[in-house]
Amino acid sequence: MKEPVLIELDTAPASPAEAAPIDMPNDLPEGRAMQIATRLGARPASRLMRFFWQAGGALVGFLASVALWRFVDGLFATHPLLGWAGAALIGLFVLAALMLALREITGFARLRRLDRVHREVRDIRESDDLARARKAVAQVSALYAGRREMDWSRRRLAEQSGEVLDASTLLTLTERELMAPLDAAARLEIEAASRTVATVTALVPLALADVVTALTANLRMIRRIAEIYGGRSGSLGSLRLARSVMTHVVATGAVAAGDDLIETLTGGHLMSKISRRFGEGVINGALTARVGVAALEVCRPMPFHALEKPKVKNLIGRSLVGVFDRKPAD
Numbered sequence: 001m002k003e004p005v006l007i008e009l010d011t012a013p014a015s016p017a018e019a020a021p022i023d024m025p026n027d028l029p030e031g032r033a034m035q036i037a038t039r040l041g042a043r044p045a046s047r048l049m050r051f052f053w054q055a056g057g058a059l060v061g062f063l064a065s066v067a068l069w070r071f072v073d074g075l076f077a078t079h080p081l082l083g084w085a086g087a088a089l090i091g092l093f094v095l096a097a098l099m100l101a102l103r104e105i106t107g108f109a110r111l112r113r114l115d116r117v118h119r120e121v122r123d124i125r126e127s128d129d130l131a132r133a134r135k136a137v138a139q140v141s142a143l144y145a146g147r148r149e150m151d152w153s154r155r156r157l158a159e160q161s162g163e164v165l166d167a168s169t170l171l172t173l174t175e176r177e178l179m180a181p182l183d184a185a186a187r188l189e190i191e192a193a194s195r196t197v198a199t200v201t202a203l204v205p206l207a208l209a210d211v212v213t214a215l216t217a218n219l220r221m222i223r224r225i226a227e228i229y230g231g232r233s234g235s236l237g238s239l240r241l242a243r244s245v246m247t248h249v250v251a252t253g254a255v256a257a258g259d260d261l262i263e264t265l266t267g268g269h270l271m272s273k274i275s276r277r278f279g280e281g282v283i284n285g286a287l288t289a290r291v292g293v294a295a296l297e298v299c300r301p302m303p304f305h306a307l308e309k310p311k312v313k314n315l316i317g318r319s320l321v322g323v324f325d326r327k328p329a330d
Contacts, residue, residue: 107237114231117143117301124167125305133167137174140301143230144178153177172306179302186225187310190292191319193221198285198320202278214284218242218291225295245295282320289315 068090076083120136141157144150157177164170200213222245223238231241289312296310297303 104236111231111237114301121302128167130167133170137170140174175302175306179307182228185228186296189221189224190289190315193217194285194288194316194319197288198281201284202281221292222295226299229299229301231299245298285320286312286316
């Protein structure tokens with residue numbers, strides 16, 4: 001039986017702590033489409049441009065109103081029956097416009113309500129006021145009074161909240177009972193949007209197709225997340241909400257690579273060895289997930305405390321399963 005060979009070293013081996021850091025490659029994909037889309041969404045309109053569009057809209061509305069008035073007046077003068085038909089159509093149009101305006105106003109009110117409840121819950125955690133906590137919990141629960149899928153969670157909360165005598169515990173209970181199912185639904189929306197952006201970036205070679213897809217997918221994702229948490233809004237409200245989310249993303253630096261994207265960057269670099277567009281798709285999907293997490297923070301009526309905020313690497317890992325890899329057939 002051979003004995004092991006021992007080799008004596010003249011000097012002590014180097015410690016792993018003394019090893020030089022690993023340099024990240026300089027040609028990593030950067031998610032150009034998502035960076036462009038995010039900055040476009042966060043760009044504030046100048047006062048001059050707002051004044052221009054408001055004045056232009058007022059002018060076009062005035063000219064259209066005068067033209068319609070003259071047209072209907074002429075119809076009354078020549079064909080009274082057609083004049084009444086034209087007046088009825090104009091009345092229907094005005095009614096539809098008023099209903100759209102009412103929907104937009106209601107949407108803005110819902111978004112303001114979510115923001116107000118969010119600030120109230122955050123302040124209550126700092127002050128530990130039980131009376132205010134019970135009122136805030138009632139407001140959060142009322143947000144989902146008309147949704148059947150939330151009835152069971154609301155009943156569980158009502159059964160348990162009466163025994164709680166501490167504000168922080170009551171808010172924690174509310175977050176676990178009401179926010180957990182909504183967070184799960186919001187995560188699915190983020191994963192779907194990330195998958196769409198990554199797939200189009202990787203597979204569609206048309207110029208600016210990835211930027212357009214990133215904008216539309218993120219706007220749709222933000223709107224759906226707001227609806228999940230009770231902030232359903234109209235078209236103008238959705239655009240304003242999207243701008244708030246994009247501004248939050250840019251202000252916090254989330255559109256740039258950070259610690260939570262290191263693994264995704266490495267994966268994107270490996271994919272870029274196969275195809276540059278595949279690597280860009282991975283990073284664009286990850287940045288879309290970051291926008292989704294920012295939308296959660298903006299739209300959620302309760303700040304993350306008892307439940308863990310979704311991580312980008314987990315979201316992108318689930319969303320890209322089956323997009324860039326395929327299991328071998330049995």
